[in-house]
Amino acid sequence: MHVLITGGSSGIGAATALAYARTGADVTITYNQGEERAAEVVKRIKEAGVRGAAVHLDLEDHATIAPAVARAGAIDTVDALVANAVRWGNIQPGSMAFEDVPAAEWSAAMHANVVGNALLVQEVLPGMRRRRWGRIVLVSSGIGEEGVPGPGPYGTAKMALHGMARALAWEAGRDGILVNVAVAGLTVTGVRPFPQDVLDRLAARTPSRRLSTAEDMAALIVFLGSAANHNLTGEIIRDGSNAGRSAHAI
Numbered sequence: 415m416h417v418l419i420t421g422g423s424s425g426i427g428a429a430t431a432l433a434y435a436r437t438g439a440d441v442t443i444t445y446n447q448g449e450e451r452a453a454e455v456v457k458r459i460k461e462a463g464v465r466g467a468a469v470h471l472d473l474e475d476h477a478t479i480a481p482a483v484a485r486a487g488a489i490d491t492v493d494a495l496v497a498n499a500v501r502w503g504n505i506q507p508g509s510m511a512f513e514d515v516p517a518a519e520w521s522a523a524m525h526a527n528v529v530g531n532a533l534l535v536q537e538v539l540p541g542m543r544r545r546r547w548g549r550i551v552l553v554s555s556g557i558g559e560e561g562v563p564g565p566g567p568y569g570t571a572k573m574a575l576h577g578m579a580r581a582l583a584w585e586a587g588r589d590g591i592l593v594n595v596a597v598a599g600l601t602v603t604g605v606r607p608f609p610q611d612v613l614d615r616l617a618a619r620t621p622s623r624r625l626s627t628a629e630d631m632a633a634l635i636v637f638l639g640s641a642a643n644h645n646l647t648g649e650i651i652r653d654g655s656n657a658g659r660s661a662h663a664i
């Protein structure tokens with residue numbers, strides 16, 4: 415199996431790449447600005463005894479999407495796609511009133527996170543249809559469902575992925591392609607440190623009394639995006655960290 419993971423140069427994407435590699439899957443990751451970090455992840459993928467590659471992809475520059483998928487094809491056709499990369503934009507709660515968010519920011523968020531991911535899926539679907547097998551996992555955020563005060567483009571774009579997954583599940587299911595959304599709550603990746611007291615209070619509100627790590631999300635994504643998933647499709651699967659709700663509420 416060959417998996418394409420966007421945003422594999424960091425955080426959840428990098429952990430997912432390594433988790434797939436440990437299952438024996440070949441892995442291509444994409445990076446945007448983190449070419450060196452991506453190379454380090456590829457080194458670790460290969461240490462697991464599978465093939466690995468890194469290609470550049472910028473969701474804001476749609477012209478990079480088809481070439482990235484084509485370059486991933488040097489390893490093999492893409493059997494599973496993990497659409498994990500994100501253009502964060504301004505997600506700082508309370509940093510801006512809704513009415514002050516410029517139209518350009520709305521457009522940029524949708525252009526990258528919605529249209530960019532749709533175009534990415536368009537690139538991998540024909541190969542999956544030919545093989546009559548495929549798995550697609552779209553990575554979303556609890557911020558979409560929970561909401562935070564202030565800027566809205568990030569969460570709104572994430573919610574669009576839920577609609578995309580529902581449409582795709584029906585559209586591609588007859589060709590053996592299963593499409594699901596993995597919803598991360600606040601996930602401890604080490605990339606953006608949060609104050610420990612905030613993390614502790616969020617963790618206390620979850621059933622398992624802990625926040626997920628990148629590796630926890632990776633395990634969920636690998637299940638949804640592999641042959642272990644026999645017939646789960648069109649579903650919105652929330653990781654346990656979601657129960658902690660948003661840090662803004664603490």
Ligand SMILES: NC(=O)c1ccc[n+]([C@@H]2O[C@H](COP(=O)([O-])OP(=O)(O)OC[C@H]3O[C@@H](n4cnc5c(N)ncnc54)[C@H](OP(=O)(O)O)[C@@H]3O)[C@@H](O)[C@H]2O)c1
Binds near residue numbers: 446497500597598600
């Ligand atoms: N961590 C959390 O608490 C959390 C919570 C909810 C949802 N999520 C979701 O989980 C996913 C991964 O999050 P993370 O925390 O692992 O993020 P992260 O560590 O910030 O990594 C983001 C990845 O996206 C890539 N990227 C950034 N801008 C891009 C662009 N314009 N085009 C293509 N790729 C781009 C980055 O590439 P470079 O570094 O190479 O530039 C990086 O590989 C995202 O979809 C995020 O919305 C995360």
